[in-house]
Amino acid sequence: MERAEASSINRYFYAVVLYFFLWIILTYPFSIQEWEAGAAIAFIAALLSYRELSVSGLKNIKRIGILLFWYLPVFIRELIKANLHVAGIVLNPKMPIKPGFVKIKTNLKSPVARVWLANSITLTPGTLSVDIEDQYIYIHWITVGSTDVEHASEEIAGSFEKILEVMFK
């Protein structure tokens, strides 16, 4: 699994930006004094932890943009659909379930992208990702539609995989 690492200085500044932004949010009624202290602390904290925080550095800021404006609307729509689906099953006296564990295949290369995909799958209608092994994700599906790997991949992961492919290019 290749990982395109950014330079240390790049990763360091990404950590500074992220910590400073988090500080601003958590000390909400804005004041200049808070910001000064926050900047100082962000520079020190980033020095201690930038190695563990990210591999691709400032490129992540572009990803957060895609995340907010493209991923999030799709995600919210799927989350609401998932909840209506659960509501339909739970409120039906007969409980129409047909559970099963299926396996899907993903083309995403980076480990972080796979984690995002698995997380997105958990919150889409009727699916819960149980385990991940290289290219394959094992999924508990509450109403099994197809047991074929290709077909199930398209049905479960299709919409998110396209977005994540662009996001983690």
Place this chain on the structure above:
Amino acid sequence: MIDLILGWTGVVLVFIGVFFLFLGALGVFRLPDLFNRLQAGTKATTLGVVSTTIGVGLIAKGWLIFSLALAIFLLMTNPISSHALGRASYRAGVKPYKGTNPDLYAEKVKKESDQK
């Protein structure tokens, strides 16, 4: 005027959240096995809690920015915890409901335990 609209939107969001939280609890009560219950629990609590939190933020506007941050953290961590629960309990030997078909995950777990 704007305050009034935001306040009522908040109230509506809180009610939607409470409704889905109730459905989640009902799902945990009614569904047959751990994995199905986990599904109902995860989805309903995610939307329920996020919707309730943002609703509270809209009612008490000083808290809006905190409630949004809280919602983002919940969205990111909730699926991970349910994945961990599902995986650990399958491997600890919790049997799925007898109608579960197919069970492709069983093959993988068996293969791994044979290797050890």
